[in-house]
Amino acid sequence: MFHTTLVNNHCAIHTCLERSTVGARPLVTWPHTATRAALEQLKLWQPVGRTLRVRFLDGTPVLQQKVATFAREWSNHANLHFAFGNEPDAEIRISFAQPGSWSFIGTDALAVPLDEPTMNFGWLTPGTPNDEVMRVVLHEF
Incomplete structure (x- = not known):
């Protein structure tokens, strides 16, 4: 067995x-x-301490703010930072439109066309409890 x-x-x-x-x-x-x-070394973001640019492709302002707030928690535990903005060539592009929650691993996100998401939070709503939003955001980031 x-x-x-x-x-x-x-x-x-x-x-x-x-x-x-x-x-x-x-x-x-x-x-x-x-x-x-x-985890392969090639999938790790370089250089260490890098700031990754993050752009929302859709979603409500309430959900966007929750995701940004909880994602920044990683900066307290890892040598990595996030800059949320509207840059078209952001490394991480977030959608709420597709089913499920998923993300590309590390630098695999660079192979995704710039108009497509690299991370998705499809089942989150503005009413989703904060502890659940935090759990899924920390997992996907």
Whole structure:
């Protein structure tokens, strides 16, 4: 049963990666003893301490403000900063229009056309409790 669980988890991870990356190399390795995810150095934003530009493609001002507020929490824990604005070539582009919540991993976002989202919060509404908004925003960022 343990081996079957590993195989099923391995398949689930690969299925998820195939759906969430654009022409990116796989993040998952498959050593003989277990499945192990490894973030590739190429996906990390450089230089360290970089400020990433973030633009909202749609959404209400209330939701946009909540996302910006909670995303900035990362700056207290990681050497990374966010500048929210309306720059057309922003590295992170957020939508609320598509189903579900998802995001491209690290620099995979650079392969996405500038008029398309790199992050989506499709099920959030202005009435979503703040603790739930914070949870999903911190996860996707």
